[in-house]
Amino acid sequence: MNGRTTTDRRSLGFLQISIALQTAAVFFQAVTAGLLLSSPGSEVLHGVGARVMYGASMLYVLAAILAWRPGGGSPRRILHASVFLVLASVQVVLGVARIPAFHVPLGILMFGLSLLDLGQVLSGRVPGRMGARS
Numbered sequence: 001m002n003g004r005t006t007t008d009r010r011s012l013g014f015l016q017i018s019i020a021l022q023t024a025a026v027f028f029q030a031v032t033a034g035l036l037l038s039s040p041g042s043e044v045l046h047g048v049g050a051r052v053m054y055g056a057s058m059l060y061v062l063a064a065i066l067a068w069r070p071g072g073g074s075p076r077r078i079l080h081a082s083v084f085l086v087l088a089s090v091q092v093v094l095g096v097a098r099i100p101a102f103h104v105p106l107g108i109l110m111f112g113l114s115l116l117d118l119g120q121v122l123s124g125r126v127p128g129r130m131g132a133r134s
Contacts, residue, residue: 011067012121015077018056018063019121022084023114025053030111033104050092057081057088080117084110 029049035042064081068074087110094103 011063011069015060015063015067016121018060019114019118022053022056022060023111023118025049025056026107026111026114029053029107033107050095054088054092057085061085084113084117087113 029046032042032046032049036046061078061081064077068078087106091103091106091110094106
């Protein structure tokens, strides 16, 4: 096994871990949002979760860049991660401004997108090569 293959596998593993962490953080946000309806003290949990989710989104951007560099593959994963980071930024602004009419649907959209991306990364499918034959 050469060094390049090992680097590619490490980058892919880091990418898988980072997207899994991001998806788990968004799911945690959904759980704590539900807790907000029943217990007022859960606002602290939701706030901490928001910071973790935002950090996980930044980590995913870094992992996407590191996974792209060794193989010189498609930078589309970086685009996905960057768009998600922008959505996370908008989500934070909407949450701080207390605009649930947009904050909640955007959170649902973010969870769905993160879950789809996690499925692609775990299945080994590369974005932009959906119809390509090997």
